[in-house]
Amino acid sequence: MQPRTLFQKVWDEHVVVEEPDSPAVLYIDLHLIHEVTSPQAFTGLRERGIEVRRPDKTIATMDHSTPTLPKALWVIDDQAKAQLGQLERNCKDFGIELYALGDSRNGIVHVIGPERGFTQPGKTIVCGDSHTSTHGAFGALAFGIGTSEVEHVLATQCLLQRKAKTLEVRVEGQLMPGVTAKDIILALCAEIGTGGGTGHVIEFTGSAIRSLDMEGRMTVCNMSIEAGARAGMIGPDETTFEYLEGRDHVPRGADWDAAVERWRQLRTDEGATFDKTVVIDANKLEPMITYGTNPGMGMQISEPVPTRERFEDASQQAAFEKAMGYMNLQPGQPLLGKRIDVVFIGSCTNSRISDLRMAAGVFSGRKVADGVRTLVVPGSHDIKKQAEAEGLDQIFKDAGAEWREPGCSMCIAMNGDNLEPGQYAVSTSNRNFEGRQGKGGRTFLASPLTAAASAVKGEVTDPRSLLLS
Amino acid sequence: MAKFTTLTSHAVPLPEENVDTDQIIPARFLKVTDKHGLGDSLFCDWRYLKDGSDNPNFVLNEPASQGAQILLAGNNFGSGSSREHAPWALVGWGFRAMISTGFADIFKSNSLKNGLLPVEVSEPVYKALMEAVQGDRSTKITIDLPTQSVTALGSLETTFPIDSFSKHCLLEGIDQLGYLLSFDDQIARYEQQRP
Numbered sequence: 001m002q003p004r005t006l007f008q009k010v011w012d013e014h015v016v017v018e019e020p021d022s023p024a025v026l027y028i029d030l031h032l033i034h035e036v037t038s039p040q041a042f043t044g045l046r047e048r049g050i051e052v053r054r055p056d057k058t059i060a061t062m063d064h065s066t067p068t069l070p071k072a073l074w075v076i077d078d079q080a081k082a083q084l085g086q087l088e089r090n091c092k093d094f095g096i097e098l099y100a101l102g103d104s105r106n107g108i109v110h111v112i113g114p115e116r117g118f119t120q121p122g123k124t125i126v127c128g129d130s131h132t133s134t135h136g137a138f139g140a141l142a143f144g145i146g147t148s149e150v151e152h153v154l155a156t157q158c159l160l161q162r163k164a165k166t167l168e169v170r171v172e173g174q175l176m177p178g179v180t181a182k183d184i185i186l187a188l189c190a191e192i193g194t195g196g197g198t199g200h201v202i203e204f205t206g207s208a209i210r211s212l213d214m215e216g217r218m219t220v221c222n223m224s225i226e227a228g229a230r231a232g233m234i235g236p237d238e239t240t241f242e243y244l245e246g247r248d249h250v251p252r253g254a255d256w257d258a259a260v261e262r263w264r265q266l267r268t269d270e271g272a273t274f275d276k277t278v279v280i281d282a283n284k285l286e287p288m289i290t291y292g293t294n295p296g297m298g299m300q301i302s303e304p305v306p307t308r309e310r311f312e313d314a315s316q317q318a319a320f321e322k323a324m325g326y327m328n329l330q331p332g333q334p335l336l337g338k339r340i341d342v343v344f345i346g347s348c349t350n351s352r353i354s355d356l357r358m359a360a361g362v363f364s365g366r367k368v369a370d371g372v373r374t375l376v377v378p379g380s381h382d383i384k385k386q387a388e389a390e391g392l393d394q395i396f397k398d399a400g401a402e403w404r405e406p407g408c409s410m411c412i413a414m415n416g417d418n419l420e421p422g423q424y425a426v427s428t429s430n431r432n433f434e435g436r437q438g439k440g441g442r443t444f445l446a447s448p449l450t451a452a453a454s455a456v457k458g459e460v461t462d463p464r465s466l467l468l469s
Numbered sequence: 470m471a472k473f474t475t476l477t478s479h480a481v482p483l484p485e486e487n488v489d490t491d492q493i494i495p496a497r498f499l500k501v502t503d504k505h506g507l508g509d510s511l512f513c514d515w516r517y518l519k520d521g522s523d524n525p526n527f528v529l530n531e532p533a534s535q536g537a538q539i540l541l542a543g544n545n546f547g548s549g550s551s552r553e554h555a556p557w558a559l560v561g562w563g564f565r566a567m568i569s570t571g572f573a574d575i576f577k578s579n580s581l582k583n584g585l586l587p588v589e590v591s592e593p594v595y596k597a598l599m600e601a602v603q604g605d606r607s608t609k610i611t612i613d614l615p616t617q618s619v620t621a622l623g624s625l626e627t628t629f630p631i632d633s634f635s636k637h638c639l640l641e642g643i644d645q646l647g648y649l650l651s652f653d654d655q656i657a658r659y660e661q662q663r664p
Contacts (some may be wrong), residue, residue: 016659017652021633025652027659037552039502044646053656065500079500086502130551130575146553146579148645156649158656162632164574194487195545198574228548230574294487294548315543319486412496433491433549435514 003269023160029123037128041151042090055095068404076416107380110134110348117247121236121263137217139236167200168274171208173282178464181216182447185223186288190298197229208282214243226295235267290445292323307331342425343455346377347411350428362452363399369458374401426454472642478538489549508561533606547576
């Protein structure tokens with residue numbers, strides 16, 4: 001047999017029908033849904049009078065527009081309330097398990113899938129949410145879909161798909177202290193741009209990827225979409241199996257052993273080729289930060305904002321100038337020392353326990369600077385409980401940060417947590433698009449270490465200056 | 470889904486690169502439970518001033534843009550979020566086709582399912598069209614799906630790629646779920662073979 005990539009193996013395993021000139025019918029093992037991108041899909045099912053084919057392979061959560069104030073019962077507005085109510089009704093009518101607001105298993109869709117053990121190596125996983133790429137950290141083929149496709153999967157448990165090309169991102173070497181998984185993926189976005197991975201599925205390989213724990217791997221795969229790739233994958237290994245063993249929905253006993261045996265085959269074969277390869281030297285990475293209005297506009301935190309001349313063609317220069325205008329920054333200015341208003345630690349990119357531990361390590365014995373509002377939003381109730389058992393919540397509160405209930409929160413600003421016009425934020429989320437965190441708000445994307453250090457100083461801060469002092 | 474065969478229209482030029490779906494339709498408009506009425510919120514934060522009035526400097530508000538069915542957009546149009554509200558909003562405003570040097574994957578897939586044709590052209594063709602349209606806003610562009618061709622200015626003619634399945638669906642106005650449902654037997658057999 002021809003040597004195959006990890007992607008090819010998972011693809012082959014899920015092809016139901018493949019005919020020339022038509023997209024393949026691809027079977028989906030796990031369908032995650034949430035309140036924002038599913039209502040119209042259920043309406044479509046009702047109009048056609050069809051049932052959900054596999055409610056047992058469908059899991060629902062509420063996360064995008066849910067409140068994060070402690071014990072809050074209110075939802076931001078009537079429209080959001082209606083949308084949440086509709087999800088509840090849809091799940092009830094179609095027999096889908098829902099982790100509703102208030103359920104102890106509730107949380108951000110891309111946090112709870114892995115946490116509860118639904119996410120497993122070799123599965124095909126989709127969700128009406130572009131950050132579904134997160135689940136690829138386990139060697140699953142996981143990607144975001146639109147609402148029409150949500151309807152397709154609800155109705156048939158399948159999707160019509162054309163096979164993507166493959167892009168290997170090889171990250172070799174060892175990360176220096178203060179440099180994290182987030183910095184790897186921000187460096188990739190800066191290197192290839194937000195369209196660099198279009199049409200491709202990324203496989204992350206190399207010693208620096210192997211050294212990451214599962215949460216770091218999820219952070220990396222999560223932002224594959226910010227480099228234009230629908231999916232990012234990492235071959236499963238002992239780290240993966242160790243994370244999964246004993247979780248709610250993974251096999252047990254002899255079934256577990258058999259599963260692990262199967263999962264061990266999910267690696268790119270010697271001699272298999274990728275359509276493209278990008279190499280990143282982990283030894284040379286520094287903490288990264290974005291300066292502009294897409295995740296590709298990033299740089300090492302110690303560098304100055306680039307100048308117009310850095311960009312080759314006129315349209316790139318125009319985009320750069322527009323971003324400078326929106327961010328109210330001067331080309332060539334340093335970001336270190338730039339005053340900020342808000343720090344957001346959370347989102348499906350960086351809201352897991354290791355992210356919170358990193359941030360708490362910086363906040364411990366320190367205070368948030370005057371005038372800076374800091375939100376710490378855990379990704380799920382499990383994480384919240386774990387953090388509280390470790391006393392992290394107390395560290396955040398003692399430092400003057402707000403400790404919130406789980407949800408997407410200020411990453412997408414649909415729930416009342418948002419930036420005010422003109423405010424600057426250092427955020428551990430994934431998108432710095434205009435208005436993403438609130439109309440007129442300005443976002444610097446960075447790691448939890450950089451975000452926490454910046455909260456303490458009240459300005460954009462290299463975390464190494466605090467960690468190493 | 471509405472059929473798409475041939476379209477002749479003037480175009481709205483939007484040369485910005487990497488326009489993300491948060492700009493096409495900001496997240497605060499995603500609390501809806503149907504697909505309709507999003508055209509008014511298309512490009513909301515660029516299109517309206519603080520007081521809610523039209524921003525006269527935004528291209529969509531120019532008189533010359535009214536009635537246009539083609540959007541001429543910068544590279545990597547539709548990046549970011551998977552929200553299908555983006556094509557719903559574009560179609561809601563009146564667009565039937567988009568021409569660019571590249572579209573983001575999920576956005577492209579979503580557009581094809583809503584009768585909104587993404588037309589990928591080479592950079593020289595894009596530049597020629599952009600120059601012509603910006604120079605004369607009444608410039609008509611014709612997109613012919615059966616021959617997969619774009620013509621304009623009498624002299625410019627080029628072809629564009631589209632997979633044969635999506636082309637067939639657009640030409641016939643076929644919705645893809647109907648096609649997918651026809652594989653019910655094969656899907657059932659596949660499910661039986663797997664744990």
